[in-house]
Amino acid sequence: MKSKARPTASQHRTPNEAQPLPERVRPSGLDAFVGQQHLVAEGKPLYQMVTTGRLSSMILWGPPGVGKTTLARILALATGRQFFELSAVSAGKDEIRAIIEQAQRASDPPRDMFSMMQTADKAPAAPVLFLDEIHRFNKAQQDFLLPYVENGTLVLIGATTENPSFEVIPALLSRSRVFVLESLSADDIRVIIRRGAGALGISVDESAEDFLVYYAGGDGRQALNLMQTAAELYAGDSRVLDVEGLKNAAQSKHLRYDKQAEEHYNTISAFIKSMRASNPDAALYYLARMVAAGEDPVFIARRMVIFASEDIGIADVSALPLANAVFAAVQSIGYPEAQISLAHGTVALAQAPKSRASCEAFFAALDEVNLSGALPIPLPLRNAPTGLMKQLGYGAGYDMYTDDDLLPDALKGRRFLKP
Numbered sequence: 001m002k003s004k005a006r007p008t009a010s011q012h013r014t015p016n017e018a019q020p021l022p023e024r025v026r027p028s029g030l031d032a033f034v035g036q037q038h039l040v041a042e043g044k045p046l047y048q049m050v051t052t053g054r055l056s057s058m059i060l061w062g063p064p065g066v067g068k069t070t071l072a073r074i075l076a077l078a079t080g081r082q083f084f085e086l087s088a089v090s091a092g093k094d095e096i097r098a099i100i101e102q103a104q105r106a107s108d109p110p111r112d113m114f115s116m117m118q119t120a121d122k123a124p125a126a127p128v129l130f131l132d133e134i135h136r137f138n139k140a141q142q143d144f145l146l147p148y149v150e151n152g153t154l155v156l157i158g159a160t161t162e163n164p165s166f167e168v169i170p171a172l173l174s175r176s177r178v179f180v181l182e183s184l185s186a187d188d189i190r191v192i193i194r195r196g197a198g199a200l201g202i203s204v205d206e207s208a209e210d211f212l213v214y215y216a217g218g219d220g221r222q223a224l225n226l227m228q229t230a231a232e233l234y235a236g237d238s239r240v241l242d243v244e245g246l247k248n249a250a251q252s253k254h255l256r257y258d259k260q261a262e263e264h265y266n267t268i269s270a271f272i273k274s275m276r277a278s279n280p281d282a283a284l285y286y287l288a289r290m291v292a293a294g295e296d297p298v299f300i301a302r303r304m305v306i307f308a309s310e311d312i313g314i315a316d317v318s319a320l321p322l323a324n325a326v327f328a329a330v331q332s333i334g335y336p337e338a339q340i341s342l343a344h345g346t347v348a349l350a351q352a353p354k355s356r357a358s359c360e361a362f363f364a365a366l367d368e369v370n371l372s373g374a375l376p377i378p379l380p381l382r383n384a385p386t387g388l389m390k391q392l393g394y395g396a397g398y399d400m401y402t403d404d405d406l407l408p409d410a411l412k413g414r415r416f417l418k419p
Helices: 045-052 068-078 093-107 113-118 139-150 170-174 186-200 206-216 220-234 243-250 262-276 280-292 297-315 319-333 338-351 357-372 387-391
Strands: 058-061 083-087 128-132 155-160 177-180
Touching: 045 068, 045 177, 058 068, 068 083, 068 128, 068 155, 083 093, 093 139, 139 155, 139 170, 186 206, 186 220, 206 220, 206 243, 220 243, 262 280, 262 297, 262 338, 280 297, 280 338, 297 319, 297 338, 297 357, 319 338
Parallel strands: 058 155, 058 177, 083 128, 128 155
Antiparallel strands: none
C-alpha cells in the first residue's frame, strides 16, 4: 500500500505512552535539538533559516538517527509552513502530485476584492515536502519533482544516508543545498538517554548509560529504542535500568553496514590503507568490522589478492601465493572458520615489506603504449616461423642473454621499472 503524506507539523499528536520513545522525546525547536552544532548553532545556516524565515530546498545527508527528520519538522514549524512527510521507499508520483495540487490551490489568488485586500501581504509560504530516503527515488521520480522545486511550489527537504552526488540527479542537486550531518557524539547520546529516561519514568545507572552510548554508535534512535524495550521488559517495580536488562533486550549489536552503501566502501578502504601502512592492529580492526557485519569473505580475500600484487609486489614475492591461499581457503570453508584465515592473511600482508614498483612500472608502460601506439618491434625480437620472415631479418641476431636495450628504437633508454 502506498504511503500517505503525514499531517502538518502543527497537527502532530501530543507525545504519549503509545508512541515510540524517539517520537515522544523529539524536540520541536532548535533550542532543544541535540548535536549538529555546525548547522544549528547561532549564526550557522539552519539557525539563520529559522530566524529569517527564509527556507530553501536542501538535502540532509548523514547516518541514521542523527536528527534529519527532526530538523525538517523544526524548519517547517519555525517558518510557519505546512509540512508533508513521505518515504521514498513506498511513495510514488501520485502522492507527490496530490501534495503539489494542494500547494497550488493554497497559493491561488482569491477571486473577490475583499479577500484580495485581506491577503495582499499574506501570501502563503510554500509548503515543505520532506522526502525520507530520497536516494530510493529513481531518476524519473526525481525529474517529476524538479519543476516544482525550481518554481517554488514547494520546498524540498530530502534525507539520505547515501552520498547524494551518486544518488540524486544533478539538476535536483544543483537546486538544493547539501548539509552533511555527523554521527552524534557520546555526550550528545547521553543527553538523549537522559531525556528518554525522563519520558519513561526510569533511572539509568552509570554502567547502563555507558553501555547505551556504546550500543548507539552515534545513532540516537538506536539508543532510545533499546531503552524503551529494556524498560518495558526489565525495569520492574524499581524502575531502574541496568546493563543486564539492556544486554538481554539487545541480544546482539547490529553494526551499521550496507553491502551496497558507502560504509561498505569506507570500511574496505580503511582495511586496505591500514595494511598499506603496515599497521596490523588497524587492519585487524577493520577486518573485524566487516566480519561482524557479515561481509562476504570472498570479497575481502579478493581484495587481499589484489593488494599482494599491487602494494607488496617484488618486495616479497611470497605474498601473492599467500593471498591466493587465503582466497582458496575462504572459498572452501566459509564462515565462521574463514575469519581465522582472513586474520592470518591480514597480519602477514600488513607486516610484509611494500613495493609498488612493478605496479607503477606496468602503468607507466601502459601510458606509453597509449601515447605512442604500436611502435615497430626490433627485428631480433620478432617471431620467424617462415623462410621469408627469416630472409627479412626477423629473429636475426637474437641473443637470449643480451644486455642490449630491447625496446623499440623510439624508446631506447626509457626505464619504466624503478625498484
